[in-house]
Amino acid sequence: xxxKKFLVVASKQDEAGINITTSLSQFQENPLLNTLKDKSxxxxxxxxxxxxxxxxxxxxxxxxxxxxxxxxxxxxxxxxKSICIHAPGNFREGRLGGEDGKLxxxxxxxxxxxxxxxxxIVNENNxxxxxxxxxxxxxxxxxxxxxxxIEIGSTIxxxxxxxxxxxxxxxxxxxIEGFKENPYNEVAIGIGGGHYxxxxxxxxxxxxxxxxxxIPKYALPLTKEMIMxxxxxxxxxxxxxxxxxxGLGNKEIRDEVIKILEDNYIAWxxxxxxxx
Numbered sequence: 001x002x003x004k005k006f007l008v009v010a011s012k013q014d015e016a017g018i019n020i021t022t023s024l025s026q027f028q029e030n031p032l033l034n035t036l037k038d039k040s041x042x043x044x045x046x047x048x049x050x051x052x053x054x055x056x057x058x059x060x061x062x063x064x065x066x067x068x069x070x071x072x073x074x075x076x077x078x079x080x081k082s083i084c085i086h087a088p089g090n091f092r093e094g095r096l097g098g099e100d101g102k103l104x105x106x107x108x109x110x111x112x113x114x115x116x117x118x119x120x121i122v123n124e125n126n127x128x129x130x131x132x133x134x135x136x137x138x139x140x141x142x143x144x145x146x147x148x149x150i151e152i153g154s155t156i157x158x159x160x161x162x163x164x165x166x167x168x169x170x171x172x173x174x175x176i177e178g179f180k181e182n183p184y185n186e187v188a189i190g191i192g193g194g195h196y197x198x199x200x201x202x203x204x205x206x207x208x209x210x211x212x213x214x215i216p217k218y219a220l221p222l223t224k225e226m227i228m229x230x231x232x233x234x235x236x237x238x239x240x241x242x243x244x245x246x247g248l249g250n251k252e253i254r255d256e257v258i259k260i261l262e263d264n265y266i267a268w269x270x271x272x273x274x275x276x
Contacts, residue, residue: 006042007065016073016152016159027173052097054141074153082153086135097140112210190214193247240267
């Protein structure tokens with residue numbers, strides 16, 4: 001997939017989203033130069049209300065771009081300092097935007113390259129107190145263009161942190177300019193484990209596998225519709241599913257997941273058996 005035109009979307013009500021877009025604006029080149037050089041470019045789209053609600057977005061505007069980046073705040077019960085990346089969508093009930101049981105399109109390769117670059121720049125800037133993590137696919141909005149969320153967590157102190165916003169802005173500007181298709185990456189969906197994907201984080205960072213949608217344990221039982229939609233809403237061709245085998249629950253649940261995969265001719269691997 002060749003992505004040239006990017007749109008960064010944030011809500012005017014969201015301190016973290018505004019912080020990220022303000023920082024990112026310093027990396028924006030003159031649009032005329034981008035046209036002349038046929039370079040990748042990005043624009044901003046700031047909306048009045050929350051970005052997780054599809055109804056708040058101008059889909060006609062969004063459809064003019066190749067890839068959409070949603071910049072926002074992240075909240076957690078533990079109030080951990082974090083930078084989170086994930087695809088939007090709801091495997092079951094859509095409690096926070098989007099539609100029940102429907103996923104947005106995403107790119108495994110773009111999320112993998114962003115995750116790797118973000119870890120590198122976070123370390124270079126000595127932001128060791130921030131946890132860089134993927135999250136499972138969750139919440140809206142629902143759009144057909146490839147997209148991802150990048151979020152600052154988890155309190156107003158972090159949302160307004162200029163240094164972390166700069167790190168995210170630098171990451172995004174470098175990935176937007178340097179994103180390349182990688183035919184050597186294996187593309188996978190993830191199944192199992194908790195919300196912050198500890199097993200899949202390690203593989204996304206240290207293996208050849210690029211993850212798109214991730215189905216958490218709390219969204220099980222798995223259905224054929226869930227797995228097929230995770231595959232069809234990945235912009236690249238999916239090679240196999242990776243199971244957080246110990247994070248699936250008991251043997252009965254594991255066997256049911258494997259049966260659905262094999263009944264639909266989907267190859268699968270156990271996360272802990274993949275070499276990094």
